[in-house]
Amino acid sequence: MSRPGRKSRGRAIDNTNVRAQVSDVTLVQQRREQIVEAAVELFSKQGFYRTTVQEVAARAGMSTGSIYHYARTKEDILLLALLSVLHSYATEIPHALEGVTDPMERLWRAVGAYCKVIDSRRAATVLAYRSTKSLPRKQQEMVKDAELETNTLIADCxxxxxxxxxxxxxxxxxxxxxxxxxxxxxALKHWRLQESMSRAEFLRDGFDILFTGIATPAGLEKYAGLMKSLEKAGAA
Amino acid sequence: MSRPGRKSRGRAIDNTNVRAQVSDVTLVQQRREQIVEAAVELFSKQGFYRTTVQEVAARAGMSTGSIYHYARTKEDILLLALLSVLHSYATEIPHALEGVTDPMERLWRAVGAYCKVIDSRRAATVLAYRSTKSLPRKQQEMVKDAELETNTLIADCxxxxxxxxxxxxxxxxxxxxxxxxxxxxxALKHWRLQESMSRAEFLRDGFDILFTGIATPAGLEKYAGLMKSLEKAGAA
Amino acid sequence: MSRPGRKSRGRAIDNTNVRAQVSDVTLVQQRREQIVEAAVELFSKQGFYRTTVQEVAARAGMSTGSIYHYARTKEDILLLALLSVLHSYATEIPHALEGVTDPMERLWRAVGAYCKVIDSRRAATVLAYRSTKSLPRKQQEMVKDAELETNTLIADCxxxxxxxxxxxxxxxxxxxxxxxxxxxxxALKHWRLQESMSRAEFLRDGFDILFTGIATPAGLEKYAGLMKSLEKAGAA
Amino acid sequence: MSRPGRKSRGRAIDNTNVRAQVSDVTLVQQRREQIVEAAVELFSKQGFYRTTVQEVAARAGMSTGSIYHYARTKEDILLLALLSVLHSYATEIPHALEGVTDPMERLWRAVGAYCKVIDSRRAATVLAYRSTKSLPRKQQEMVKDAELETNTLIADCxxxxxxxxxxxxxxxxxxxxxxxxxxxxxALKHWRLQESMSRAEFLRDGFDILFTGIATPAGLEKYAGLMKSLEKAGAA
DNA sequence: CATGAATGAGAGTTCATTCAT
DNA sequence: AATGAATGAACTCTCATTCAT
Structure with missing residues (x-):
């Protein structure tokens, strides 16, 4: 209950402009977490349109009617779900950078953390690609803003x-x-990639190409050093 | 009528395992082209679930009932639409490589042609990402196979x-x-990318990073030469 | 409300394997009685295929959607209707035998009660003959089982x-x-039989032939006695 | 092609008041035989409503459009099919009585022939019970008249x-x-009866009860004689 | 606040019938 | 006379949303 991901999700749900009929703030937050957890699971597995509000309610352990006290429409639930996922990404990356100051290593860690958190919620990531367009324009903007949040973290590195x-x-x-x-x-091409590589290989080989593509000679040298030290750490 | 895109789409629609109730092959092909054109447009704009078969029929200039002579279910229509888009990609790339033998230039052209055809049908590309999962498993495989077709073209280069x-x-x-x-x-991030670059810039800068990331010193030299000649050609 | 027919119908509807979306048992039973009453009437008059679910809903005093909370498909409604009719038969006969111990008289009463209840729901009886085959195989078995229930009552006599x-x-x-x-x-040949005889005559003459066909001399004597006493009772 | 059943069916189809758009009498008769054969088979197996006119056309080896040159509506096809079956019954019975003069034996033969022809077309018999009510009132009368035809044959005996x-x-x-x-x-209870008896047993035991039920002492004696001679014939 | 039965508009799909060829 | 593609009304079933309790 005290994992940062959780906390962040809660906060995200708070800042959503999805107005609830219920005034007790703590209750709203708690119920929305229940709803979001159920929604992410079901939407990810079955898709947004193939999932009924009834199903979400059942999985969230509440009645159909109650759902509508915490979200005005089915699309609100989707928004809540997507933002929750996106914000969990934006939380994991800083977490991975804590205490790391070397820019080279920070970039490596940030990308690695991004891959890792995406890997852990692959279906939800695909859900974001599938379903954002099912939202009203205004809510689509909110999703895009949340995506930019993560982008900025990488961009800073x-x-x-x-x-x-x-x-x-x-x-x-x-x-x-x-x-x-x-x-x-x-996440998007996991069906194909998983056949020929692990996530660690994917990260290592892909990062290698991308970083090599942008590096200065000094950067390449630094990168070689980082890789060597990681290898040693991995071997130890 | 003799554009290669058209021809290819026709062929794609032929090989689809979507069996029609009508036996006249030419008619089936023609009607399916009508349907696909309408479906791609509407599904791309509104999404698969928000589009009704009635709408597709109307846009295709035929009755609801007729649609079902050429596709067994709404999902068949989606399959037809996706395959049509995917096959059109697989046709444009070889077209761009005709008569080009230099490997460096072939890779550049292939990626450029891919970007170009995707640009011309951006909504349809996004549709493929959004909607493939709405298909039955077997048909999802067909879409993935069609995607691999294009992949192979790039992989060969x-x-x-x-x-x-x-x-x-x-x-x-x-x-x-x-x-x-x-x-x-x-296509996927066009909403963000278009703000800061044109497609030509996108292609040039992105390709530069990716190719630099994989090139040998000899490759880099060759690449520099190619870019210079293209610049000259562009300036002329 | 305490007529045995009613009670039996309710019980029958309970044991049907037709699962409802609604959990309140009393409510399910009550709504199903409404539905069955409407369905028997409409299906009997118009036939199963000529009757729409909308019509059944309207006659049952509920919305189309509600119907589907208490029966999963239109065929479920038919099953409910047929079982209701069949079980009402299986209830009327024991009722007519209560307190009667003489085997001769029990047989006479059982057949008489069967004719009577069939007479009172002629259209529904014909419905069973017309529509059982419209059911999925499994549900056909249930109908046949219900029919055997009644058969057994007669067979025992x-x-x-x-x-x-x-x-x-x-x-x-x-x-x-x-x-x-x-x-x-x-019921099946009522259109022809009614022209030349009443139900009482039908029963008397038909039973006479059938019983005579199977009786021993002792049985015939007993039968003559029974008829005489009934005549007297009728005359009184 | 010269079996009496065929001929009769042809005649029946002629006298049907189902008017055709085609004038060539021989052609009409031939095509209707095709249609009826297909319709009896499909309606019997699948039921009237579950069978499409397209299916009947395909099975009859003609186009959908052609069907409508020989029957005005789908119900006309049903009428044609039912009358064909009913008339085939009315033909088989006289056939079985040819050359037989003894009243006792004629009755036995008539009932036996009836059971036999019904056995050979059980599904079609059930079809008549299921589907007659699907016809417009006027056509229902025609079916009932056809049924009375057979009834009369038995009644005469x-x-x-x-x-x-x-x-x-x-x-x-x-x-x-x-x-x-x-x-x-x-036919109607074949699903149950077949488990415990053959058609011959069914006929023998059932006829025994019914005839015993109506016979005079003289009739019983005659009946016993007939049975003995049949046994002998059967044994030889 | 919570419930869950009720609603009814709307979707996909079928198929008897027509009619241009 | 024959064809078979085209039609579109009509049907079953779903599900987001509401509201009385």
């Missing part, structure tokens, strides 16, 4: 590497985009 | 570059994956 | 008569079959 | 037996009704 002279004069936005899509693609 | 000593000892599958996701991402 | 030496060495199953078909035929 | 002093003073109509229902019941 990229920018720091550039300031540190590790990467050459490439568009930070483009480099970020490639790293982000790389992480997402582990 | 990558492999040729490697044989030619232009790229280093990286996993061809991984490199291909990155190029493919790169092309797809133009 | 026949067997008792034989034990009592009133009927000769004929196949009990065959004799039962003839009595049962005799009763059913009052 | 019964009446002759009575004139010959073989049966006692019972209502001829009632006796006929019992014999007819007895024959029909072989």
């Amino acid at each position: 990229v920018a720091d590497c550039r300031s540190a002279g590790l990467i050459r004069d490439v568009d930070v936005a483009m480099a970020t985009h490639l790293f982000v899509m790389f992480a997402h693609s582990w | 990558v492999a040729d570059c490697r044989s030619a000593g232009l790229i280093r000892d990286v996993d061809v599958a991984m490199a291909t994956h990155l190029f493919v996701m790169f092309a797809h991402s133009w | 026949v067997a008792d008569c034989r034990s009592a030496g009133l009927i000769r060495d004929v196949d009990v199953a065959m004799a039962t079959h003839l009595f049962v078909m005799f009763a059913h035929s009052w | 019964v009446a002759d037996c009575r004139s010959a002093g073989l049966i006692r003073d019972v209502d001829v109509a009632m006796a006929t009704h019992l014999f007819v229902m007895f024959a029909h019941s072989w």
Whole structure:
């Protein structure tokens, strides 16, 4: 109950503009967590349209009527679910960077953490790609904003590497985009990728190409050192 | 009527295992083209579930009943639509490679053509990501197979570059994956990317990073030469 | 409300394997009685296929959607209706035998009660003949089982008569079959029979032939006595 | 092609008031035989409502459009099919009586032939019970008339037996009704009866009860003689 | 606040019938 | 006379949402 992911999810659900009919703030938060957990699971497995509100209610352990005290429409539930997933990403990455100061290592860790959290909720990631367009325009914007939050975390690492002279004069936005899509693609193309590689291999080989593609000679040297030390750590 | 895209779409629709109630082959092909055109448009804009078969029929200029002479279920229509889009990709790329023999240039052209055809049917590309999971498992496989078709085209170019000593000892599958996701991402993240770059810039900058990431020194030299000649051609 | 027919119908509806979406047992029973009453009436008059679920709902005083909370398919409604009718038969006969111990008289009363209850629900009886085959195989079995229930009641009476030496060495199953078909035929051929006889005449003349066909001399004597006493009772 | 059944069916189809759009009489008759054969088979197996006109057309080896040159509606096809079956019954019985003059034996043969022809087309017999009510009132009358035709054949035999002093003073109509229902019941309850008896046993035991029920002492004696001679014939 | 039965508009699909060829 | 593609009304069933308790 005290995992940061949880807390963050709770906070996300709070800031959602999805107004509830119930005034007790703590209760709202608790019920929405129940709903979101059920919704993420069901929507991810069955898709948004194939899942009924009744099913969500049952899985969340409450009545159909109660659902509508905490979300105005089925689409509100979807929004809650998507934001919950997206915010959990935005929480995991900083967590992985805590105490790490080296820009090279920070970038490596950030991308690695992103891949890892996506791996742990692959179906939910695919859900975001499938279902965002099912939302009203305004809510789509909220999802995109949440996505940008994560993007910024990666972008900051990229920018720091550039300031540190590790990467050459490439568009930070483009480099970020490639790293982000790389992480997402582990979920999107998991059906194909899993046949030929593990997540660790995927991360190592993909990061290698992307970083090599943007690195300065100094950056490459640093990168080689990092990899070597990781190998040693891995071997130990 | 003789555009290769058309022709290919026709062929794709033929090989679909979606059996029709009508025996006249030409008629089936023609009607399915009507249906597919309407379906791609409507599904792309509104999503699969928000679009009714009635709407597809109306847009295709036929009655509800007629639709069901050419597709057994609404999902069949979706399959037809997705395969049509995917096959059109698989047709455009070879078209762009006709007469080009240099491996470096072939890779560049293949990725460029992929980005271009995706750009021209962005909504349909997103549709494939959103809706494939709405299909029965068997039909999902067909969509994945069609996607692999295109993948192979890119993979062949990558492999040729490697044989030619232009790229280093990286996993061809991984490199291909990155190029493919790169092309797809133009559609998937168009809402964000379009703000800061044109498709040409996107292609140039992204390809630069990815190719640099996999190139040998010889490959980098060759790449520089290609870019210079393209610039000249562009300037002329 | 305390008529035995009612009670039996309720019980029958309970034991039906037709699962409802609603948990309140009393409510389910009550709503199903409404539905069954409407269904028997409409199906009997118009036939199963010519009757829409909407019509049944309207006549039952509820919405289309509600119907589907108490029966999973239109065929479930038919099953409920047929079982209700069949079970009402199986209830009327024991009722008519209460307190009667003489085997001869029991047989006479059983057949008479069967004819009477069939007469009172002629259309429903014909419905069973018309519509059982419209049911899925499993549900057809349930209907047949229910029919056998009634058969057994008659068969028991026949067997008792034989034990009592009133009927000769004929196949009990065959004799039962003839009595049962005799009763059913009052509904099946009512269009023709009603022109030339009343139900009482039908029963008297038909029973006379069938019983004479199976009786021992002792049985015939007993039968003559019974008829005489009934005549007297009728005359009084 | 020269079997009497065929001929009769042809005649029946002619006298049907189902008007065709085609004038060539021979052609109409031939096509209707095709249609009827297909319809009896499909309606019997699947039921009237579960069978489509398209299916009937396909099985009859003609196009959907052609069907409508020989029957105005789907119900016309049903009428044609039912009358065909009913008339085939009315033809088989006289056939079985040819050259037989003894009233006792004629009755036995008539009932036997009825059971036999019903046995050979059990599904079609059940079809008549299921589907007659699906017809417009006028056409229902035609079916009933056709049924009465057969009834009359049996009734005549019964009446002759009575004139010959073989049966006692019972209502001829009632006796006929019992014999007819007895024959029909072989098809209607075949699912149950087949488990415990063959058609020959069914006929022997059932006829025994019914005839005993109506016979005079003289009739019983005659009947015993007939049975003995049949046994001998059977044994030889 | 919580419940869950009730609602009814709306979706996909079928098929008897028509009619241009 | 024959064809078979086209039609569209009509049906069954679903499910987001409401509201009396």
